[in-house]
Amino acid sequence: EAQVTQNPRYLITVTGKKLTVTCSQNMNHEYMSWYRQDPGLGLRQIYYSMNVEVTDKGDVPEGYKVSRKEKRNFPLILESPSPNQTSLYFCASSPDRGDQPQHFGDGTRLSIL
Amino acid sequence: GQSLEQPSEVTAVEGAIVQINCTYQTSGFYGLSWYQQHDGGAPTFLSYNALDGLEETGRFSSFLSRSDSYGYLLLQELQMKDSASYFCAVRDEGDYKLSFGAGTTVTVRA
Numbered sequence: 128e129a130q131v132t133q134n135p136r137y138l139i140t141v142t143g144k145k146l147t148v149t150c151s152q153n154m155n156h157e158y159m160s161w162y163r164q165d166p167g168l169g170l171r172q173i174y175y176s177m178n179v180e181v182t183d184k185g186d187v188p189e190g191y192k193v194s195r196k197e198k199r200n201f202p203l204i205l206e207s208p209s210p211n212q213t214s215l216y217f218c219a220s221s222p223d224r225g226d227q228p229q230h231f232g233d234g235t236r237l238s239i240l
Numbered sequence: 241g242q243s244l245e246q247p248s249e250v251t252a253v254e255g256a257i258v259q260i261n262c263t264y265q266t267s268g269f270y271g272l273s274w275y276q277q278h279d280g281g282a283p284t285f286l287s288y289n290a291l292d293g294l295e296e297t298g299r300f301s302s303f304l305s306r307s308d309s310y311g312y313l314l315l316q317e318l319q320m321k322d323s324a325s326y327f328c329a330v331r332d333e334g335d336y337k338l339s340f341g342a343g344t345t346v347t348v349r350a
Contacts, residue, residue: 158336169340169342172338186337224331227288229338234280
């Protein structure tokens, strides 16, 4: 089954404790992306990747890091999480461009205390 | 950068027709996409318009006017399961970022 898998689905943690949210897709897609969703603000792109070792900033990259060492994986790293990063996060992939249909993961709900 | 405007809420009865408008301001433009999201679940792709005109997929249609920087999603024969949030999204011609509108919550009443 074609899917984008995120882990963990839920996480409560404390300020400053480094965390990683993993994302993996099994569709051999070139393009992968991370979004955060906050009430009233829709989906905002954090980072995206056009291919292995190619990443670029979205609209809200501050406080986040990503890497794309393998085509299927695109982890999101919060080096020093802060409460304003409490949000619902989605990973997505598409064949080769962002405007092609994005396949989304089920989301990760992060709470930073 | 991109700026997209869409209404925050729409309420309609079963069987009705709903139109969700999306206006955008971009430094370039590549295409307009629409996504549906139920209650914080994974957004799912509905449609994509790169050229002016109407695209029809079953009960849902999407329209684009590039000269007016405007598009809409038309939901026909509304069903209770259509209660969800709907987002428009654009990709800038100059890069590969994808920007979403804040979303329109559609509530379908019996």
